[in-house]
Amino acid sequence: MRFTAPRGTRDVLPPESELWRRIVQRAEGLFALYGYKEIVLPVMESTDLFVKGMGEGSDIVQKEMFTFEDKGGRSLTLRPEGTAGVARAFVQHNLGRSGLPVKLYYKGPMFRHEKPQAGRYRQFHQLGVELIGSPHPLADAEVITLCNDFFRVLEVPAVELLINSVGDESCRPQFVQALRSFLLKREERLCPDCKRRLEINPLRVFDCKVKECRKALEGAPRVTDHLCEACATHLRSLMDYLQNVNIKFRLEPEMVRGLDYYTRTVFEFQKVKGGPQDTLAAGGRYDNLISIYGGEPTPSTGFSIGLERVAAMLKEGAERNEEIGVFVIAIGEEARKRAFSLVKELRDRNIHADMDFMERSAKAQMKVADREGYPRVVIIGGEEIEGDYYTFRDMGESSQRIVTAEELYGLLMEG
């Protein structure tokens, strides 16, 4: 094999691509039901857009971006996530001009230069939703409800919702300070990575899996205990709204997310049976992002779903969709010509029909029809041409009979 798909990218081939199509169809149906309209965005943006949005210190910006210069010397980056682009478009086109909120969704490939492994690719696909313009916890409740519905409608097994609040500009710095001074007292017990995290973003220490670090965290201050009154109320309201519509969740005070732009609400939908790359969808509130991009302060909230990861969950139980339609078998050149015309006629009537293109024997054509799962077959040979009829065979019943063209259309129309 001479060429292969670039590292961390892959081809989604037929039966799996059908599964993808079903997932995307269902998702888009739900998004529409909730009043979201699609926004189609470029897959590349100015590098600065992501640096300013996700934060200089974030791992994505530091080491995971596909960045290159165009011929005019501008630095561009293949989008590692979708929210920044939506926010940029919102500001660029003044999308808030005819009233808020603005409800948008996007789908498509994202790019991160990471070492690939199970459930992680350099090019992966997301379905994302943004509710732009409302600071209200009801907005968070709406997007979480939508995401929850997505997993419910697709019957993705064993998924749980985790939520948390990371506070806002008035309480987060104080909490970070409190956490830092707590950890500084125990710095000796932390692993080298965590010592580094202590400087950059102490919240990350919560993510560490090293036993010693977990012990050192015992008794550490919790975000939920340090929220300012406004943030605490916001979180309580959100939980109340979710309970009110019977959505189960777990408050996870140690959950932090990797992007700097999150404020207050953050949430993840995860596989219950954890393991690596167990996050299927994630999101949160970003009240400052749009003003960072030069727009009016526009509090917003949203999430994105990892298509590969959801598809992997459904792959096992993916029932083979029932084949329908008819396969037309031709014996001889004259019959082939008639078969081609019949197939076209059937397709014109919106009936799924196909035939052989390999000059196969009648027997071989039957095999193909069987292999492809056609429940019915039409046979055209010398006898049929002479008598001006078709032989119509039911593959399940192993029975066949002679029919006229009109009878055939009738039989196939019924399904």
Added chain:
RNA sequence: GUGGGGGUAGCUCAGCUGGUAGAGCACAGGGUUGUGGCCCCUGAGGCCGCGGGUUCGAGUCCCGUCCCUCACCCCA
């Protein structure tokens, strides 16, 4: 970027202590002058990841390299 495992037919893999490659499935043809599933026969298909070394001889040993995979970091 760091570490573990692996690269032999389209797929899943076998190939012992070195002697120029094999199975199952899939595919194609046949067993029926025009008829599927099961069965039988036949066939096609292989730079044994790539490069170098040792050797009379390397899929097999050594070195390098690329790729895949799993995990860490981090994330969808």
